[in-house]
Amino acid sequence: MIDQLAVEELERGQVGPSPVAGRRTKSYWAESLSRLRGNRIGVFSGYLMLVLAVIAILAPFLSAFVTHFDPTKQDLQNSFLSPGRTHWLGADETGRDTLTRLIYGARVSMGVGFLTVAMQIVVGGGVGLVAGFFGRWVDGLLMRIVDTVLSVPPIFLFILMGIVFRPNAFTLSAVIASVGWGTVARLVRAEVMSVKNRDFVMATRSLGASNMRLMVRHLLPNVLPVMIVAASLGVGAIILIEAALDFLGFGITPPTPSWGNMLTNAQTYYAHSTWLVVFPGVMIFVTVLAANLLGNAVRDAFDPRLR
Amino acid sequence: MLAKFVLRRTLAAIPVVVGVSLIVFLIMHGTAGSFVPGLSLNPNFTPKQIELLKSQLGLDQPLWIQYLDWTGIAWLLQRIGLRVLLVGAHDITPGVLQGNLGQSMVDGTSVASQVFDRLPNTVLLTVTAIVIGITLSIPLGVVGALRRGSRVDHGLTVMSVGGVAVPAFWLGLMLILFFSVKFHDWGLPFLPSSGIVTPFSGGDLLDRIAHLLMPAIVLSFVYLAIWSRFTRSSMLEVLSQDYVRTARAKGMGERRVTFVHGLRNAIIPLVTLIGLELPGLVSGGLVVETVFGWPGIGLLLYQRALAYDYTMVLGIVTFAAILVIVGNLLADVLYAVVDPRIRLA
Numbered sequence: 001m002i003d004q005l006a007v008e009e010l011e012r013g014q015v016g017p018s019p020v021a022g023r024r025t026k027s028y029w030a031e032s033l034s035r036l037r038g039n040r041i042g043v044f045s046g047y048l049m050l051v052l053a054v055i056a057i058l059a060p061f062l063s064a065f066v067t068h069f070d071p072t073k074q075d076l077q078n079s080f081l082s083p084g085r086t087h088w089l090g091a092d093e094t095g096r097d098t099l100t101r102l103i104y105g106a107r108v109s110m111g112v113g114f115l116t117v118a119m120q121i122v123v124g125g126g127v128g129l130v131a132g133f134f135g136r137w138v139d140g141l142l143m144r145i146v147d148t149v150l151s152v153p154p155i156f157l158f159i160l161m162g163i164v165f166r167p168n169a170f171t172l173s174a175v176i177a178s179v180g181w182g183t184v185a186r187l188v189r190a191e192v193m194s195v196k197n198r199d200f201v202m203a204t205r206s207l208g209a210s211n212m213r214l215m216v217r218h219l220l221p222n223v224l225p226v227m228i229v230a231a232s233l234g235v236g237a238i239i240l241i242e243a244a245l246d247f248l249g250f251g252i253t254p255p256t257p258s259w260g261n262m263l264t265n266a267q268t269y270y271a272h273s274t275w276l277v278v279f280p281g282v283m284i285f286v287t288v289l290a291a292n293l294l295g296n297a298v299r300d301a302f303d304p305r306l307r
Numbered sequence: 308m309l310a311k312f313v314l315r316r317t318l319a320a321i322p323v324v325v326g327v328s329l330i331v332f333l334i335m336h337g338t339a340g341s342f343v344p345g346l347s348l349n350p351n352f353t354p355k356q357i358e359l360l361k362s363q364l365g366l367d368q369p370l371w372i373q374y375l376d377w378t379g380i381a382w383l384l385q386r387i388g389l390r391v392l393l394v395g396a397h398d399i400t401p402g403v404l405q406g407n408l409g410q411s412m413v414d415g416t417s418v419a420s421q422v423f424d425r426l427p428n429t430v431l432l433t434v435t436a437i438v439i440g441i442t443l444s445i446p447l448g449v450v451g452a453l454r455r456g457s458r459v460d461h462g463l464t465v466m467s468v469g470g471v472a473v474p475a476f477w478l479g480l481m482l483i484l485f486f487s488v489k490f491h492d493w494g495l496p497f498l499p500s501s502g503i504v505t506p507f508s509g510g511d512l513l514d515r516i517a518h519l520l521m522p523a524i525v526l527s528f529v530y531l532a533i534w535s536r537f538t539r540s541s542m543l544e545v546l547s548q549d550y551v552r553t554a555r556a557k558g559m560g561e562r563r564v565t566f567v568h569g570l571r572n573a574i575i576p577l578v579t580l581i582g583l584e585l586p587g588l589v590s591g592g593l594v595v596e597t598v599f600g601w602p603g604i605g606l607l608l609y610q611r612a613l614a615y616d617y618t619m620v621l622g623i624v625t626f627a628a629i630l631v632i633v634g635n636l637l638a639d640v641l642y643a644v645v646d647p648r649i650r651l652a
Binding site: 164236247271 | 468472488597613617
């Protein structure tokens with residue numbers, strides 16, 4: 001009973017050197033957040049991502065009340081219509097409104113981007129935590145699995161799984177995450193191995209904390225920054241991969257519009273309808289740029305190794 | 308010491324090779340229904356004919372026998388007289404270990420011969436891109452580091468952040484649009500938009516270079532963005548080292564400090580980074596090869612994947628994975644030769 005109390009006290013941070021009297025010390029999280037807020041480029045990118053996410057969520061409303069077009073409705077009379085008053089950003093080979101399709105494309109890119117990151121953080125974080133904590137044969141086995149997954153060229157593996165699974169947005173995220181978790185696992189494992197030798201782990205253990213408790217209550221919060229950094233740096237790369245797979249025809253397939261598969265058709269017609277190639281590409285570029293800049297800002301603010 | 312290190316690394320690579328072959332094989336087996344698409348449901352075959360077909364393809368054997376047969380272990384066992392172990396096996400053929408990656412399901416050609424036909428094209432493209440990347444990124448990175456905080460430095464930063472965010476396939480399309488389509492329209496000399504040589508008439512050096520130019524530039528774009536950043540930060544780090552200050556203190560010229568003491572040390576980590584790209588020699592250009600119709604391994608994989616040529620796709624993936632593992636092993640060993648500290652770790 002006493003042991004249990006002591007463990008909880010330690011967890012609440014009541015044991016150990018107390019903060020210097022009279023000076024309020026900021027917690028790690030508060031300090032990181034305030035650093036992030038001080039980064040103008042990062043804040044701007046963050047808002048841009050937020051706007052894109054809102055656009056993606058509101059896509060049905062936007063298409064009903066703003067653009068007044070359905071993303072898959074064909075209108076052959078107006079095929080290849082140039083950007084103008086009816087179709088603000090033009091129409092494609094079957095007369096579908098480009099702007100509406102771009103809005104719906106944001107759903108795919110943002111959805112797959114964040115879903116994939118979530119999947120690979122959960123799986124990779126879990127595997128890294130277990131491997132780093134238990135070491136020995138558990139570590140050896142799990143890391144050999146990671147080595148194995150990471151030694152197949154990713155794009156090849158994606159295509160292989162693409163033809164086997166014929167993915168929708170959810171399975172496509174799983175396909176991309178099935179490679180990405182490996183890198184996360186390596187990062188988290190390395191961090192866990194350095195944290196677990198610190199004194200507080202030994203102290204907590206000697207007070208009778210179980211393995212599970214040690215991992216979840218003590219190690220996880222300490223490796224969380226690494227996971228957050230890995231997650232925020234991952235989104236941009238994932239959106240790029242997703243777009244490339246859609247473009248090649250192994251990702252989201254028509255009629256669901258995505259920025260990648262819009263380009264597949266557009267490349268046939270770019271000689272006369274340049275905008276069909278330009279707009280989806282610009283959307284991918286801007287989104288990935290914003291994701292990467294936000295990722296960099298988060299890394300600068302949160303990465304303990306950069307302090 | 309070195310021999311021991313090499314042996315250790317080689318042994319560590321074996322489970323990885325086995326793991327990759329298992330993953331690839333099991334995905335293949337997952338498609339077994341489509342391995343012969345819809346075979347069991349085809350009304351034109353009697354059950355007996357289906358049995359016969361499955362038997363001919365070896366699909367009636369136990370799963371582990373099929374795996375051993377595909378990898379070539381079964382063939383090896385048979386050769387050394389351990390055939391008895393393979394219960395229920397028939398028609399054992401040489402497998403991956405013997406260099407047999409199987410036959411295409413579409414046209415029956417050998418996967419290995421197709422892969423080796425395309426390999427030189429892919430290597431040519433990637434090596435050109437890597438060379439362009441190195442020759443441009445190192446000077447850019449050095450300039451950025453030497454003039455840190457200047458306008459040039461900021462410009463380079465923006466360029467490399469933007470460079471990573473451009474989708475390669477889109478950049479390729481835009482270049483084709485501009486240098487092939489628009490230049491053609493304007494009556495200017497234009498670049499060919501696809502292929503490796505002009506059909507029938509082309510094939511001389513100039514023609515080949517014209518075809519290589521755009522895909523190589525697109526492919527080098529990402530390398531350029533990453534490596535120039537890396538050179539810059541590595542250079543900044545080295546220039547703040549004590550031995551650089553010592554060199555300056557004893558009156559060495561700025562030029563010599565920068566290039567001999569600075570750059571030579573700064574590019575060591577870059578070598579590792581470039582080494583990491585070597586596996587990409589085979590796969591890195593898939594998207595670019597597709598956009599530019601460059602007849603490399605990536606385009607082969609892409610076309611065969613669209614045609615549901617499972618055996619070809621699996622053969623190519625296996626080949627690439629083995630190449631990656633061997634490449635990593637070589638890189639490890641080379642690095643240990645260059646830097647003796649690693650051997651001891």
